[in-house]
Amino acid sequence: MPLSMTLTLNGAARDVVLDDPRVTLLDLLRERLDLTGTKKGCDRGQCGACTVLVNGRRVNSCLTLAATLDGAEVTTIEGLGTAAALHPVQAAFIEHDGFQCGYCTPGQIMSAAGLISEGLDAEDPERIREGMSGNICRCGAYHGITLAVQEAARRMAADGQEDAA
Amino acid sequence: MPDTLAQPMRFGSSSGQPVTRRDGIAKVTGDADYAADHSPSGMLHAVYAPAAIARGRVTAMNTVAAEAHPGVVRVITPANRPALQGDPADKSVMFTFRIEVLQDDTVRYAGQPVALVLAETLEAATEGARLLDPQYAVEVPRVTLADAESEPVAGQGFGQPADTTHGDVDAGHAAAARSVDVTYTTAAQYHNAMEPHAIVAQWEGDHLSLDVPTQAFALSCAGYARYFGIPAENVTIRCPYLGGGFGSKAIPAGPLVLAVLAARDVGRPVKLALTRKQMFGPVGHRGATEQRLRIGADGEGRLSVIDHDNVAETSTFDDFVEPAANASQGLYAAGALRSRHRAVRLDVGTPGPMRAPGEASGSAALECAMDELAEASGIDPLEFRLRNYAETEPGTGRPYSSKALRDCYLQGAERFGWSGRPSAPGTMRDASGLLTGWGMGTALFPAPMFAAQARATLKADGTALVETSAADMGQGAWTALAQIAADSLGLPLDAVEFRAGHSSLPDGGVAGGSGHTATAGGALHAAGLDVVRQLGEIAAADPESPLHGAGNAQFVARDGRLFVEGDEGRSDALADILVRAGGAPLTGTGRGARAPEAAAAHAMYSHGAVFAEVKVDPDLGQIRVSRLVGAFAAGRIINPKLAESQLFGGMIWGVSFALHEEAKFDRRTGRIMNADFAGYHVPVNADVPGLEVIMVHEDDPHVNPLGVKGVGEIGIVGTVGAIGNAIRHATGRRVRRFPIRIEGMLG
């Protein structure tokens, strides 16, 4: 039985008619809303490739039933920044070569954005590594990922202070 | 194009620069498209039911329930499977193994597809496959090396390594003043690229169009063409990006072929993406090995013999025997060398090449055995390796095309602080009381070339288009190959548009064996030189060109201008030459390959030395790698930033091999018990702090005109042994089973 719901998706209100109650947020995005930037690496909450922000918090979209999200605010990689105006995390990932094949990258970046907004201390690389350890990178780009998260956290903290001033 | 250059060539300004990835923006914005991101209209989803036993027969399936599930369109089983034109056991396409495509009801390994369900949605297909609930006639599975007798290996062809002996092995054993006789085992490992294998297949008449990850466009096209009885030109593959390959995505895998078959059957596009669990079975793996090493040295610590016997698993229906013992060839100056292989047939999917096949497993055992002998001889492990440094290839006596391994040892040791290492194990503790140990290992990996082709087109506006069907699985082909092309054409990188990732382009060869940059890069280089040569002819014949009359000269292109080689006074702009000639684009072609004579004349390898520090909790046995320094010499480095990433990645695979990865089999069912990322461990970010890479300068005038070797695999080699040796040094325990886990630290 179809289920109607409303989401705020990447800043825009979307009415969604769900054809099947089994649909996860990940499969809603990828197979029904043509937002394929979010990746499926395990479908079991074990790899982080599908990380998106729901109401500002990072979640594994493969473990989130879409039907539970009526009224929620969802941000995916497509809503974070654009090629012309990259989010600081995106820019830092390019700068520090924080990826190779790129398949885990949208999840890493969303996870990093969430981690930074949780109040990460940029000067604590051990904490960054821990905080990013829900996102597997089989290519092993962890060195660059850690540097990128650190730099983005610093830059965002500095920008935040400027904005506040 | 010459295969060797007397002098290391000077190359243009792009190569050697740490250019950021050209595909970076696409990858950080989610724009980069992978196979499963495609959904053509009218598409059906396919999900297959995997066998829950490893050996036996399927006796029944509830196809009625599956077909009745809303949304299910078709259920394909061995009973109604449409015909395949080619033979699933056909091996005429290089690197191909027999595929399992519902040809009968026999189960040969757990996870083998036993039926395929097509449905309007992924959810319906998934539920349909579940409802099939296959019933089995079960036979006792054989899934570990102890479960069956070993047998000889044919010694010919891909996956069947030949035995090799150099020198008098018996005399080498007899001459040894000190020797060790040790057996190491390594676990079965599964590639598990982050992107599970996936395909979107569409037929139009007898033309097949595929979105599928591939490490080898031409081989994949040829493979699908054979299975479906169509010409290879009728197969189009789009694959701008692979989400990792590591050796598992070179040729069509069984489940992907099934999806193509299903698409033809229903006359609609079909998408199939493997689940993570399904990645443990039909798409290859690194087979478990049991390696016996008998090595001996004289009273001065000079090796008299390395005698390496390997027993590795293969499947019951095809042959891929991990060539682990071959890792003992080519490296140390032993008086005699012997590498032998035997196979054990198990009820598993056929193993296959996985990042550093042979070398990763073989070096793990060899480097640990070397340390055991060094310790027995009372010699520092690094000193022991230096004493056995090979100036020419052991056994054959061939000169190395280049070998800066000594520099790798010295620079790595210096950076790591090796000289402060106490020789006795179990004597170092850190401030928090953790046992601390240092170990090292040598890395070696061949520098092969395959064959590739490329096309370069110079345009009258001074830009160029260069094309080859290269596959970028993360190694950075989009960037490094463009850098090579820019230099060959004498153009700034920004003036070069690079097209790759599509089967209609000139064949970019195989992204594997650490030979892609050398091979596809060699083809692009040759294509660029072909353009330059033609342009020189045009300019020399053009009275208005400053180069007029320089007909017999060699031309070089640099900074957008064409020069007569050796005469910097005369030049002409590339674009001007074309404009005056009418403005039509000028196309050149090139081929990348190594002449057989060149391959025979020199031994060609990348080298490296890896130093590891581990910390072991004395009470809990928990092992952490706290520091890794790898120094590598791999010829010309086109892009140091991307090469460093590759080497880091390889070293992390080394950590994974040494401490994490192991497929654990349930010997009753034959199933893998940990077929997911919760149970099959690979390193996460917190597991790998403190990595350092040193790229040691190396000029290689012989390996190919670019002087390029490869860096994709060597990082894993040496790292595994270094970690095993560091654990021994920290704890006094010598563990001869990989991965080394807490269990090995207890008792």
Ligand code: FES
């Ligand atoms: S796909 Fe969601 S955590 Fe792996």
Ligand code: FES
């Ligand atoms: S970049 Fe390939 S998995 Fe992370």
